[in-house]
Amino acid sequence: xxxxxxxxxxxxxxGDGENSSIExxxxxxxxxxxxxxxxxxxxxxxxxxxxxxxxxxxLAFTSQGVGPIPGWWIHGHxxxxxxINPSGAPTWTLANPFEPGPHPFGQxxxxxxxxxxxxxxxxxxxxxxxxxxxxxxxxxxxVGALAGFYRGWLDAALMRITDGFIILPTIVVxxxxxxxxxxxxxxxxxxALGAILWTGLARLVRxxxxxLREREFVDSARVAGASDFRIMFKHMLPNAxxxxxxxxxxxxxxxxxxxxxxxxxxxxxxxxxxxxxxLINEYQTAFSTRPWLFWWPGLFIIVIALCINFIGDGLRDxxxxxxxxxxxxxxxxxxxxREAEAPAAGGIRGDAATHPNTAEPGPRPTEE
Amino acid sequence: MLTFLLRRFLSSALVLLVVSFVIYLLLDAxxxxxxxxxxxxxxNIAALYESRTRLLNLDTPVIVRxxxxxxxxxxxxxxxxxxxxxxxSGQEVTSMLPGAIGNTIKLVTAATIVSIVLGIGVxxxxxxxxxxxxxxxxxxxxxxxxxxxxxxxxxxxKQYGAIRFNNFLGDPAVGWTPIIVLTVFAGLFWMAALxxxxxxRLITFLVAAAATFATIYYILxxxxxxxxxxxxxxxxxxxxxxxxxxxxxxTGLKNRRSLFSGLTVAVLGIALYIPLQxxxxxxxxxxxxxxxxxxxxVLVGLGVGLAFGGPDKWASARTGAIIAVIxxxxxxxxxxxxxxxxxxxxxxxxxRPVATIGASTPNIEGSFWFLNLDTFTxxxxxSIALILISFATYTRYTRGSMLEVxxxxxxxxxxxKGLGERTVIMRHALRNALLPLASxxxxxxxxxxxxxxxxxxxFGWNGMGKMFIDAMNRNELEPVMAYIxxxxxxxxxxxxxxxxxxxVLDPRIRVQA
Numbered sequence: 001x002x003x004x005x006x007x008x009x010x011x012x013x014x015g016d017g018e019n020s021s022i023e024x025x026x027x028x029x030x031x032x033x034x035x036x037x038x039x040x041x042x043x044x045x046x047x048x049x050x051x052x053x054x055x056x057x058x059l060a061f062t063s064q065g066v067g068p069i070p071g072w073w074i075h076g077h078x079x080x081x082x083x084i085n086p087s088g089a090p091t092w093t094l095a096n097p098f099e100p101g102p103h104p105f106g107q108x109x110x111x112x113x114x115x116x117x118x119x120x121x122x123x124x125x126x127x128x129x130x131x132x133x134x135x136x137x138x139x140x141x142x143v144g145a146l147a148g149f150y151r152g153w154l155d156a157a158l159m160r161i162t163d164g165f166i167i168l169p170t171i172v173v174x175x176x177x178x179x180x181x182x183x184x185x186x187x188x189x190x191x192a193l194g195a196i197l198w199t200g201l202a203r204l205v206r207x208x209x210x211x212l213r214e215r216e217f218v219d220s221a222r223v224a225g226a227s228d229f230r231i232m233f234k235h236m237l238p239n240a241x242x243x244x245x246x247x248x249x250x251x252x253x254x255x256x257x258x259x260x261x262x263x264x265x266x267x268x269x270x271x272x273x274x275x276x277x278x279l280i281n282e283y284q285t286a287f288s289t290r291p292w293l294f295w296w297p298g299l300f301i302i303v304i305a306l307c308i309n310f311i312g313d314g315l316r317d318x319x320x321x322x323x324x325x326x327x328x329x330x331x332x333x334x335x336x337x338r339e340a341e342a343p344a345a346g347g348i349r350g351d352a353a354t355h356p357n358t359a360e361p362g363p364r365p366t367e368e
Numbered sequence: 369m370l371t372f373l374l375r376r377f378l379s380s381a382l383v384l385l386v387v388s389f390v391i392y393l394l395l396d397a398x399x400x401x402x403x404x405x406x407x408x409x410x411x412n413i414a415a416l417y418e419s420r421t422r423l424l425n426l427d428t429p430v431i432v433r434x435x436x437x438x439x440x441x442x443x444x445x446x447x448x449x450x451x452x453x454x455x456x457s458g459q460e461v462t463s464m465l466p467g468a469i470g471n472t473i474k475l476v477t478a479a480t481i482v483s484i485v486l487g488i489g490v491x492x493x494x495x496x497x498x499x500x501x502x503x504x505x506x507x508x509x510x511x512x513x514x515x516x517x518x519x520x521x522x523x524x525x526k527q528y529g530a531i532r533f534n535n536f537l538g539d540p541a542v543g544w545t546p547i548i549v550l551t552v553f554a555g556l557f558w559m560a561a562l563x564x565x566x567x568x569r570l571i572t573f574l575v576a577a578a579a580t581f582a583t584i585y586y587i588l589x590x591x592x593x594x595x596x597x598x599x600x601x602x603x604x605x606x607x608x609x610x611x612x613x614x615x616x617x618x619t620g621l622k623n624r625r626s627l628f629s630g631l632t633v634a635v636l637g638i639a640l641y642i643p644l645q646x647x648x649x650x651x652x653x654x655x656x657x658x659x660x661x662x663x664x665x666v667l668v669g670l671g672v673g674l675a676f677g678g679p680d681k682w683a684s685a686r687t688g689a690i691i692a693v694i695x696x697x698x699x700x701x702x703x704x705x706x707x708x709x710x711x712x713x714x715x716x717x718x719x720r721p722v723a724t725i726g727a728s729t730p731n732i733e734g735s736f737w738f739l740n741l742d743t744f745t746x747x748x749x750x751s752i753a754l755i756l757i758s759f760a761t762y763t764r765y766t767r768g769s770m771l772e773v774x775x776x777x778x779x780x781x782x783x784x785k786g787l788g789e790r791t792v793i794m795r796h797a798l799r800n801a802l803l804p805l806a807s808x809x810x811x812x813x814x815x816x817x818x819x820x821x822x823x824x825x826x827f828g829w830n831g832m833g834k835m836f837i838d839a840m841n842r843n844e845l846e847p848v849m850a851y852i853x854x855x856x857x858x859x860x861x862x863x864x865x866x867x868x869x870x871x872v873l874d875p876r877i878r879v880q881a
Contacts, residue, residue, distance in 0.1 A: 160382075257517055301520065305514070
């Protein structure tokens with residue numbers, strides 16, 4: 001988390017312009033999505049996570065290329081090259097950080113370029129993660145919406161199916177499905193894992209729909225002659241979108257850890273295809289002789305999962321209408337002191353008393 | 369309530385039955401029963417195929433095979449279990465299970481207890497100090513732990529926790545830099561956690577840093593690593609400290625009866641230290657005896673608290689019991705670590721005590737204490753790997769529910785009527801904040817058992833998870849089904865316990881029977 005106090009001393013802090021508190025803007029009639037968006041982009045952790053994740057994905061996809069399009073990096077992830085440093089140590093060193101050299105992350109025992117392999121692995125892991133996220137989002141939303149909207153026997157049946165998935169640890173079901181689709185490619189693995197990770201989302205969407213179906217707008221839509229399908233997906237779903245987006249994001253961080261764990265155990269992506277987990281599996285015995293082969297894929301898993309967790313956290317805060325940011329005692333004291341020092345700004349003192357946020361618009365990441 | 373539980377039980381049993389059927393079909397499709405024959409160049413290959421088919425009864429349709437398997441499982445109800453045979457090793461699954469279950473329970477119990485205690489403590493402090501540096505630090509750390517791939521951490525632990533640490537134990541020398549970094553970090557940590565005015569923070573920092581430095585210096589200067597032991601001095605210091613901390617947290621130091629009963633229990637524990645050593649020396653120990661002593665300890669603690677009497681004697685009794693348990697745990701570990709020298713010199717150990725593989729050193733013999741020490745050195749690394757992950761979960765949950773409770777009206781009421789901050793937090797807030805945790809813990813243990821699959825595989829721990837992975841790799845269906853069955857039943861029971869606990873503890877929950 002970054003320091004929350006970084007914008008406090010800017011002059012705009014006193015209530016005017018773009019930078020004033022988002023809570024005050026609610027009275028200006030901003031739409032819900034605009035409020036969510038503004039709260040999100042003020043969440044430092046989420047924005048940092050978003051940027052870093054974007055950069056990692058950009059690096060991975062451009063350096064190795066996608067499908068037929070070649071990337072800019074000179075080495076491929078399968079080709080053996082002559083070993084440059086003894087035992088293939090990285091050519092990119094702390095002593096000389098501006099010259100990455102031909103093998104910045106080092107080479108393995110048969111001279112394959114570790115940077116190319118890690119980038120390819122990142123590509124595949126991100127792809128599998130996105131597929132898992134998309135599939136779980138669709139299944140979870142549809143199952144939850146149907147169960148919550150129709151209730152009765154359909155609800156009971158769908159929820160028992162969900163229970164059936166929850167009863168077993170995901171890694172166990174994942175290993176069985178992974179073994180089942182092991183002859184196929186990464187896309188199939190993503191589809192298979194997406195088919196088991198949707199349960200949590202389905203439960204939450206169901207809860208949301210159970211509450212939404214009692215609201216007046218649903219009745220008015222029905223009176224106006226809308227079909228069940230239209231009511232569910234045109235009228236109710238946009239109201240439940242916050243829950244869906246937040247939980248899909250958090251689920252994706254679970255997905256990348258699951259995929260890499262399965263690949264590590266040998267039930268996910270298998271050699272000669274690479275993923276970050278498969279790389280760690282392949283190189284775990286080389287740790288004492290070639291530690292770089294082990295460090296880099298692990299670091300990329302952590303960075304990706306951490307970024308997604310922060311994005312999900314920011315989204316959750318942004319979607320939580322109860323989250324009114326109340327400044328801490330220290331920030332209040334500081335604001336009071338600053339006002340005492342600058343009597344010219346006295347005009348807003350009354351304002352600040354009723355809305356303490358006026359003086360303190362800094363982005364304060366908050367959880368839960 | 370009973371009808372509710374019964375209904376839940378029946379419906380989840382039905383779910384489990386359907387799940388086992390679906391998994392059986394999936395597994396049968398995933399298993400490659402002829403994998404070793406595919407590359408074979410043997411001249412009688414057709415006969416080999418045929419004998420394999422006959423061995424595994426593959427001519428029978430898979431649905432019929434499922435019901436045959438289910439019939440064997442149903443036999444468990446009348447006392448004659450038949451979970452099939454692992455065809456490659458020819459072992460009966462029922463004979464593989466007891467050892468595997470025992471090992472997994474050993475692993476998961478230790479990890480669960482430590483992560484719950486640490487997670488609740490840290491989560492609570494993080495919630496009380498919301499939006500401070502400490503809170504942000506803990507939030508970041510728990511996100512980081514969530515994101516850690518456990519298999520990666522496990523390999524690192526093997527390298528640094530075992531190989532390097534064992535090297536270090538052979539020659540325990542530390543430079544000044546790590547000592548100073550550690551000292552400053554400990555000081556900053558406690559300063560941020562305890563908070564308060566600038567003066568109080570400075571004092572906390574200095575005291576914590578000095579204590580850390582003194583401990584490190586003592587450990588290094590006396591060569592503690594060669595023969596780690598607590599000793600009577602250690603028992604005395606930890607016992608008295610535990611008494612003061614527990615009394616402070618539970619009833620407050622102003623409650624003199626409680627303070628005196630706590631201190632009495634601590635003094636009693638110290639006084640009994642020497643007699644206990646004689647007891648341990650003459651009486652061969654086993655777990656039943658340890659359990660008996662633990663019960664006696666709790667009773668003594670309760671008795672001392674009650675003896676001090678007063679209007680809230682049960683509060684003192686509770687405090688006394690908690691302190692007594694803490695002291696007895698310290699005494700237990702002290703006795704276990706007295707074996708350290710002999711253990712370290714044992715030819716099978718050879719000066720490298722922290723183990724990376726297995727649940728115990730093969731063919732090692734010794735007293736109860738000696739074998740326990742062996743188990744602990746094997747438990748250390750896999751437990752750390754498991755704790756790192758569940759610790760983050762408990763911290764987040766505790767923090768979230770604590771924050772929610774602290775915003776409730778009754779907390780404001782409690783403060784308004786003049787209760788101290790300690791009473792508000794420990795009595796009014798924490799107890800209510802722990803309610804949702806009661807329903808999460810059973811479910812989380814199931815997740816932990818799932819997470820143990822990876823940990824057990826890496827650390828060669830012969831538990832359920834390793835049995836599962838090995839059977840998957842060897843294309844044996846029966847052990848996998850046994851794993852599914854047992855985790856499924858555990859999950860079912862865990863969910864029932866969670867529902868039950870929640871309904872019993874939270875009067876707002878009404879079950880529709």
